[in-house]
Amino acid sequence: MAQFDWQPVWLTLQLAGTTTLLLLLVGTPFAWWLARTRSFWKQPVGAVVALPLVLPPTVLGFYLLLLLGPKGVVGEMTQALGLGLLPFTFWGLVVASVLYSMPFVVQPLQNAFEALGDRPIEVAATLRASPLDRFFTVAVPLARPGFLTATVLGFAHTVGEFGVVLMIGGNIPGETKVLSVAIYDYVESLEYDQAHILAAGMVGFSFLVLLTLHFTNRRLEVRQ
Amino acid sequence: MKHSFKQVAVAIGLVLGLVAGGAQADEVKAAVAANFTDVTKKLTPIFKEKTGHDLVASFGSSGKLTSQIENGAPFEVFLSADAARPKRLAESGMASTPFTYAVGKLALWSADPAKVDGEGEVLKSEFSKLAIANPKTAPYGAAAMEVLANLKLADSVTPRLVQGDSIAQTFQFVSTGNAEIGFVALSQVKALAPEEAGSVWVVPQELYAPIKQDATLLKKGEESAAAKAFLEFLQSPEAKAVIEQYGYGTE
Structure with a gap:
């Protein structure tokens, strides 16, 4: 037990951090659109975003392996762009995780934006705030609990990801x-001692994450 | 949608009754290593014809199946992909003395018909990724590492290795083209249609220790005549012919 391998832990934190950051960048405008639009496409797009909630991760992993592979559409594209192939790379896992954890970030944000209603935005508009200004100084601060939930769930869900990574990861250390x-x-490989250290750590980590989330959300609610 | 306790109890009773009723006396519950899936499916009807017994096989990696057996899974016989795990079960009193039912052969394979030569020289070329099964858990993976070490290629190839969780997944990495070449089981290549067979190098036996696949009678099968009949059948000339036809050796 002298030299326990911590590399998977750091790698997981890196993957979850990168994924969460990207998801907040992509997911925020996306959730805003879903919350405000009256388009016919709202429901179909919302359903597509929610797909990873119900699909087995193996389905996603299998199609990603085909799509990102040398004979897949995306694989041909990444090769043409000189990026090489994504399966078996860290960035391949990032792409997979962004898709896989998407609903956990987009849905809390969408709910938070919808809960705002039209009024605060309209009031800001009458005060001559530009649309961008309205979004950043009114909508985002008011949706703070949504952002917190989205960040924590997106991060935690990526940490807990397994099936997709197994299908397209290739188990390369580091x-x-x-x-x-x-x-x-x-x-x-029946090395239960090492398994226990990591597994028990995961249970503790997940519990702490959810506990923190509950407490912080309550504090935010009380403040508002 | 509230169910009374009674309704739930009746439903559970029904399900349990169906499960129990479905299990007949002349059924063999087998845990079978994933690499032996095709052969087992071929053997099942022959076994049925010979003895009248049904073989119900669960396929998985040997490691996973061993964990399940150790934790009370209802299997009666175990066909492992290695010799170590049945031995471990026998030593802890959960299985009888194992015997070798098949000897796995390692093949270097590519889905590209022009990629792999008959000497394995491709390993020294500028390929992108080489897929192997996880050497820690899969005997074919350990054998692949042995081959690389014997060819003194381990250092140059290691940065380009990708690991499949099982030999089945390793095969999938290569067949989808995500890995250009890979060490797979010869039996997997043999199972392909000619137009999908790609190119293959059957690795010479002197480069790796024989991949002995051992079978054993588990504690839960001690009382079952059908389970014993299956293990006997597995060593019959007829079964051996099928096993060899799929690219395995026999003892």
């Missing part, structure tokens, strides 16, 4: 061997 895969590996 590149795609994340926590959940490392635990699986230890269990498979």
Whole structure:
């Protein structure tokens, strides 16, 4: 037990951090659109975003392996752009995680934006705030609990990701061997001691994350 | 939508009754290593014809199946992809003495018909990714590492290795083209249609220790004549012919 391998832990934190950041950047305008639009496409697009909630991760992993592979549409594109192939790379996992954790970021944001209603935005408009100004100085601060929930859930869900990573990761130490895969590996090779350290750590981490989320959300609600 | 306790109890009872009723005396519950899936499916009807017994097989990685057996899974026989795990079960009193039912052969394979040569020289070329099964958990993965070490290629190839969770997943990495080449089981290549067979190098046996696949009678099968009949059938000339036809050796 002298030299326990912490690399999967750092790698997982990096993956979850990168994914959450990207998801907030992409998910915020997306959620805003979903919350405000009256377009016919609102429901179909919302359903597509929610797909990872119900699909087994293996479905997503399988199609990503085909799509990102050398014979897949996306794979041909990344190769043409000189990026090489995404499966078995850290950035391949980022792409997969962004898709996989999308509903956990977009839905809380959408709910928060919808809960604002039209009024604060309209009031800001009468005070001659530009649309961008309205969004950043009115909508975003008011939707703070939504942002907190989205960040925490997006991060935690990526940490807990397993099936997709197993399908397209290739178990490369320091590149795609994340926590959940490392635990699986230890269990498979009957090294239960190491498995326990990581697995118990995950249980503790997840509990703390959810507990913090509940407390912070309550504090924010009380303040508002 | 509130169900009374009674309704729930009746439903559970029904399900349990169906499960129990479905299990007949002449059924063999087998845990079978994933690489032996095709052969098992081929053997099942022959076994049924010979003995009248049904074989119900659950496929998975040997490691996973071993964990399940150790934790009370209802399997009666175990066909592992290695010799170590059945031995471990036998030593802890959960299985009888194992025997070798098949000897796995390692193949270097590519889905590209022009990629792999008959000498394995491709390993020294500028390929992008080489897929192997996880050497820690899959015997074919360990054998692949042994081959690379014997060819003194381990250092040059290691940065380009990708690991499949099982030999089945390794095969999938190569067949989708995500890995250009990969060490897979010869039996997997043999199962392909000719137009999908790609190119293959059957790795010479002197480059790796024989991949002995051992089978054993588990504690839950001790009382079952059908389970014993299956293990006997597995060592019959007829079964051996099928096993060899799929690219395995026999003892």
